Amino acid sequence: MDGTLVDTEPYWMVAETELVESFGGVWTHADCMLMVGSGLWASAAILQDRGVDMDADAIVHWLTDRVQAQLAEHGVPWRPGARELLAELKDAGIPMALVTMSVERMARQIADLIDFAAFETIVAGDMVTHSKPHPEAYLAAAAFLGVEPAHCIAVEDSAPGVAAAVAAGAVVIGVPHLIELPESVHYTLWPTLSGRTVAGLSELFGQRRRAAHRIHIPVHTGTTTDEGAATA
Template identity: 70%
Template sequence: MDGTLVDTEPYWMRAEHELVESFGGVWTHADAMLLVGSGLLGSAAILQNRGVELSAEEIVDTLTNRVQEQLASAGIPWRPGAHELLSELHAAGMPMALVTMSEQRMARQIASIVGFDAFTTIISGDMVQQSKPHPEAYLTAADTLRVDPVHCVAIEDSLPGVAAAVASGAVVVAVPHMVPIEQSEHYTRLDTLTGSTLASLTELYRSRRPALLSHPTTPKDATRA
């Protein structure tokens, strides 16, 4: 979600800076980059090490509240091509899951402003035991959609997210945003989602899963962002 569908990373960075500064600490851009794509509880530990004297749960609540305030006032800053791709997939009846390490209340806030009921399910950071790069969130999403993960396409923007998606067995599209992602045989890297369509994702899936496509019991495909 953050950085893949919507450009909320600046909102998170502003919230982190304000929080650390309120405790007399210093929060740099390099510090903020450490948290991109990570689970919120893990991020809270780093903020505590920078002098934030709150529990991990209080830090998560404070940051989430601040980001939600910015979303409410400034709206959703869509990443290029993201809304157009969601719209086409939804129109085609493609089952989709939103897999994010943000809290469910924020994920539902964003999902509610998409303009249509895009996601079959939402798997958020407060719904799993293991944060990305562990694949639990993606495996849970596939199970909820009643599909094998290898028949899914996952779209990610961060290193922990890409690692989680690859570990789940999905066909992975990496669209780097805040942090560079190198080319790899384990995923397909795109500079942007602009121009991405159901047809292009289908072609990518077929190129990555030729053996599975010849199997007579192939389950229904799904796409996750």
């Protein structure tokens, strides 16, 4: 969600800076970059190391409240092409799951601000035991959608997110935002979602599956189905 569909990272940076400074600390842009793609409870540990004298749950709730307040004030800052691609996928009848390490209440706030029901399910950071880069959230999303992970396309912007989706066995597209992603045989890099279509996703899916078999990248095959899914 954050950085892939919506550009909420600046909102998180504001919240983190305000929180650290309220305890007399200094929070830099480099510190902000450490948090991109991480689970909120892992991020809370970093903030505690910078002097925030609150327990992890309190930090997560404070940050989420602050980001939600900014969303209410400024609206949803869509990443280029994200809303258009969601709408085309929805029109095509392709089931979608929102997989995010933000907490459920914030994910639902953003989903509710979309002017159509984009997602069949949401898997959020407070709904799983292990945060990204662990594959748990993506495996849970695929299970809810009723498809094997290998029959899904996952779209991610961060290294932990890409690692989680690859480990789950999905076909993965990396769309870097604040932090560059290295080239890899395990995923495809797109500079933006702008101009991307269902047809383009389908073509890429076929290419990646064929390439995976050629170079023996393990994929979860499971039961056969013609249905596909998209997760972000």
